Amino acid sequence: xxxxxxxxxxxxxxxxxxxxxxxxxxxxxxxxxxxxxxxxxxxxxxxxxxxxxxxxxxxxxxxxxxxxxxxxxxxxxxxxxxxxxxxxxxxxxxxxxxx
Amino acid sequence: xxxxxxxxxxxxxxxxxxxxxxxxxxxxxxxxxxxxxxxxxxxxxxxxxxxxxxxxxxxxxxxxxxxxxxxxxxxxxxxxxxxxxxxxxxxxxxxxxxxxxxxxxxxxxxxxxxxxxxxxxxxxxxxxxxxxxxxxxxxxxxxxxxxxxxxxxxxxxxxxxxxxxxxxxxxxxxxxxxxxxxxxxxxxxxxxxxxxxxxxxxxxxxxxxxxxxxxxxxxxxxxxxxxxxxxxxxxxxxxxxxxxxxxxxxxxxxxxxxxxxxxxxxxxxxxxxxxxxxxxxxxxxxxxxxxxxxxxxxxxxxxxxxxxxxxxxxxxxxxxxxxxxxxxxxxxxxxxxxxxxxxxxxxxxxxxxxxxxxxxxxxxxxxxxxxxxxxxxxxxxxxxxxxxxxxxxxxxxxxxxxxxxxxxxxxxxxxxxxxxxxxxxxxxxxxxxxxxxxxxxxxxxxxxxxxxxxxxxxxxxxxxxxxxxxxxxxxxxxxxxxxxxxxxxxxxxxxxxxxxxxxxxx
Numbered sequence: 001x002x003x004x005x006x007x008x009x010x011x012x013x014x015x016x017x018x019x020x021x022x023x024x025x026x027x028x029x030x031x032x033x034x035x036x037x038x039x040x041x042x043x044x045x046x047x048x049x050x051x052x053x054x055x056x057x058x059x060x061x062x063x064x065x066x067x068x069x070x071x072x073x074x075x076x077x078x079x080x081x082x083x084x085x086x087x088x089x090x091x092x093x094x095x096x097x098x099x
Numbered sequence: 100x101x102x103x104x105x106x107x108x109x110x111x112x113x114x115x116x117x118x119x120x121x122x123x124x125x126x127x128x129x130x131x132x133x134x135x136x137x138x139x140x141x142x143x144x145x146x147x148x149x150x151x152x153x154x155x156x157x158x159x160x161x162x163x164x165x166x167x168x169x170x171x172x173x174x175x176x177x178x179x180x181x182x183x184x185x186x187x188x189x190x191x192x193x194x195x196x197x198x199x200x201x202x203x204x205x206x207x208x209x210x211x212x213x214x215x216x217x218x219x220x221x222x223x224x225x226x227x228x229x230x231x232x233x234x235x236x237x238x239x240x241x242x243x244x245x246x247x248x249x250x251x252x253x254x255x256x257x258x259x260x261x262x263x264x265x266x267x268x269x270x271x272x273x274x275x276x277x278x279x280x281x282x283x284x285x286x287x288x289x290x291x292x293x294x295x296x297x298x299x300x301x302x303x304x305x306x307x308x309x310x311x312x313x314x315x316x317x318x319x320x321x322x323x324x325x326x327x328x329x330x331x332x333x334x335x336x337x338x339x340x341x342x343x344x345x346x347x348x349x350x351x352x353x354x355x356x357x358x359x360x361x362x363x364x365x366x367x368x369x370x371x372x373x374x375x376x377x378x379x380x381x382x383x384x385x386x387x388x389x390x391x392x393x394x395x396x397x398x399x400x401x402x403x404x405x406x407x408x409x410x411x412x413x414x415x416x417x418x419x420x421x422x423x424x425x426x427x428x429x430x431x432x433x434x435x436x437x438x439x440x441x442x443x444x445x446x447x448x449x450x451x452x453x454x455x456x457x458x459x460x461x462x463x464x465x466x467x468x469x470x471x472x473x474x475x476x477x478x479x480x481x482x483x484x485x486x487x488x489x490x491x492x493x494x495x496x497x498x499x500x501x502x503x504x505x506x507x508x509x510x511x512x513x514x515x516x517x518x519x520x521x522x523x524x525x526x527x528x529x530x531x532x533x534x535x536x537x538x539x540x541x542x543x544x545x546x547x548x549x550x551x552x553x554x555x556x557x558x559x560x561x562x563x564x565x566x567x568x569x570x571x572x573x574x575x576x577x578x579x580x581x582x583x584x585x586x587x588x589x590x591x592x593x594x595x596x597x598x599x600x601x602x603x604x605x
Contacts, residue, residue, distance in 0.1 A: 003482070011478050011481050011485070013462075014481050015436060015478055015481040016440070016461040017469075017477065017478070018462035018463055018466040019466065019474075026471075027475060027478055030475055030536070030537075031475070031478060031479060034537065034540075037424065037425055037540070038425040038428075038429065038492070040421070040422065040425060041422060041426065041429075041495055041496065041499060042495070044419075044422065044499060044502070046499065046502070049501050049502060051494055051497030051501060052497055052498075052500040052504055053497060054303075054317060055303040055504065055552060055553020055554075056303055056348070056350060058501070058508070058552060058578075059578050067343070067344050072344065076210045079210030083207045083447040083448065084445070084446055084447055085444060085445070085448070085449070085450035092445050094445055094457055094460065095454065095456050095457050095460055097457055
């Protein structure tokens with residue numbers, strides 16, 4: 001497994017990251033180094049093994065809970081927007097999306 | 100200070116007192132929450148060079164202390180009432196900023212407290228501040244914090260471990276009697292080991308993840324870090340318990356008193372040989388050539404002590420131990436890449452100064468403010484989740500995770516708990532692994548298996564290795580066996596003094 005620079009750039013785009021050429025090169029080297037470590041996984045026969053997504057599922061069945069569909073949170077707009085980079089009149093400001 | 104107190108506590112010694120001691124002194128009105136808080140705030144200022152704290156708020160701390168003193172004056176009593184502690188900066192707090200060690204959350208103020216923070220506050224604990232950690236808990240040396248490293252008080256040129264490095268420093272340097280930490284792949288146990296303190300990662304789902312800044316949601320778990328198993332048990336009792344409305348993965352098991360077995364012999368054992376009947380499994384894979392000899396010697400000495408107390412040691416196998424590294428470093432970055440997509444420069448956190456369109460706003464804001472290790476893990480996670488690779492990597496890793504969990508169950512058919520080293524070496528020099536993250540990944544090998552399986556794991560001081568640096572003994576129990584782990588650790592601490600040793604000058 002070896003990732004090319006264009007593949008790294010595509011990944012960066014998917015991850016919404018902007019990499020300089022030097023950073024992309026660094027990422028390429030490090031990710032390819034990591035994949036050497038991962039290869040040993042491919043030798044393991046996992047035919048028919050159920051993936052374990054929730055560790056407690058190893059204990060037994062984990063049922064997803066439902067709660068009543070009622071509003072439980074107060075309106076905290078001001079507190080929530082206290083850490084926003086740009087707000088006006090209670091709205092988040094972003095660059096124009098629709099021309 | 101109570102006028103009737105017969106043995107007033109000298110202010111100069113308050114920082115040497117652990118949670119249980121402080122709780123008793125506060126209950127007896129030999130000191131006040133305000134006096135203890137003031138003393139520890141001043142101590143934190145005097146030791147800023149350790150890099151333990153990222154944020155303090157004297158006004159909020161003293162207000163919490165005054166409230167605890169009022170409850171004490173009204174006759175209320177509780178083991179944590181008025182006891183100060185500090186929180187890892189990945190647990191959100193209303194009264195203190197929360198950065199998760201990242202520039203992207205610099206100055207972020209949460210509108211609410213994490214459930215574990217709220218539970219400790221309800222028990223009367225007073226918050227001293229927020230503790231340094233690797234950015235988004237991604238690291239094992241605290242050298243990936245955007246706000247600079249934390250320093251190991253046993254040797255300030257060495258890392259304290261990570262990602263809960265600031266928590267371990269604060270406890271070991273006596274800046275706080277206890278702290279919260281979070282553990283995704285070893286982030287409570289390894290810094291506890293490196294700094295000579297006690298820490299426990301509970302079973303996955305024991306402590307609510309509500310308000311825990313998400314790294315890898317199927318692995319993240321909060322837990323206490325303190326100087327003894329007793330103090331950890333006191334904190335865990337307050338922290339753990341179901342939170343069904345706010346954390347869908349929170350276990351429904353009722354709250355427990357994790358101190359209930361402390362001081363009791365193992366079932367069927369006598370007080371003279373309190374661990375008689377306890378079978379401790381030693382995974383061959385944890386005692387191989389990959390572990391430094393000085394670490395193994397200290398771990399063996401602690402296990403000899405267990406034997407003297409009556410425990411039986413037996414060899415077991417965890418054959419897929421090595422596979423836990425690739426499995427973890429696929430699952431955790433995959434979940435991280437998804438969790439960290441919320442940092443977009445719009446709703447909170449850093450926004451780039453210059454951008455054209457919305458896409459560029461996202462990209463520049465994220466790239467400017469995420470550190471290099473976080474960006475690497477996001478890229479890795481994005482890759483393993485991308486079309487065409489999901490089955491080969493993510494699914495495969497989840498299948499191996501199942502096999503690792505099954506290996507533990509097979510082992511627990513022969514033993515009651517598993518013991519081994521926490522890490523293959525003592526704390527390394529700051530900077531030694533910063534440029535070589537792969538070598539740091541490999542050093543996680545003994546903590547990752549229990550994390551992947553969701554099992555509880557505890558680290559307690561087990562003496563010293565190379566350069567007189569602390570070594571931890573890891574105890575891994577089956578699901579929901581925290582009280583048993585703490586019982587065994589406490590028995591060991593009743594007959595040993597490793598946990599009472601202090602770093603030079605502390």
